[in-house]
Amino acid sequence: MARFSQVNGELVPFTSAEETARDIEEAAWLADTPRREAQAVLEAWDAKGFTRAWESTMAPIEAAGNVSEYDANVLEEKRAARAVVVG
């Protein structure tokens, strides 16, 4: 599908070079979607106080087998997300 720019209200078709460049930009954005979504998961947990510092305080509790089911789920979700972000 041919793309257009709207320049001061007037429609201007893309050149072939612009089409190619935009294809590359969009492919890069879409390929990066899993990382962005994983980053959003980490930031959402951080905003709720489940930060890296919280994870550190949980380490001995987890090692002792005393972590609650809720906290275990948070830890699991954060680890899975971090694995995607780090790659």
Add this chain to the structure above:
Amino acid sequence: MSDLRVNTIGDSAGIGPVDTLPRSGGSAFTLGPNWGALEFVSGANISNVTNIDVTSLAVGYDYIFSIQGAVPENDGVILTAQMMQSGSALSGASNYMDTDASTALELIAGNTIGNAADEGINIDVLFPEPNVADRRKRLITTSYSGAGTGGGETGIASGEPWGGRLDVNINACDGIRFLWSAGDWQALGKIYTFRRRLS
């Protein structure tokens, strides 16, 4: 009824716009842009395009772009902008800096916009003194409200005002391009351009 004369008001150059307000109606008399008010520049319906460009930004003004009722074609995308120099948009890999080096500036922090009829975005973006040489250029999102996938609203209260800087150089800019991180604009909404004089 007498005329209200404004012939003692002068502009910054000392050349007074001597004129007389019409007794009634009429559109011949217009207050110039010298009195601190925003000046309307243009308004255009948004078409089904990839880029929305506003070019020919003049020297001596800040510009405010107001995008109202716009909706992306793709779901879950970010609204971005690129600055233009000599009529060409700057789109190099590290031309801009917001949270990281990028090809375009993200205008909404950490929020994506949905493509359903009740989603989309209303946003105002300030471009301070674009057409001046030798100063760093930034875009500043001054207000917005938008809805991501699922229809929940986010905006200045829950998201962050955002923007960022042109990193590749500090040269004068003469235009701006608005584009989504992927996909096109739906043919919905309108883009308005206003400016305020810097002298």
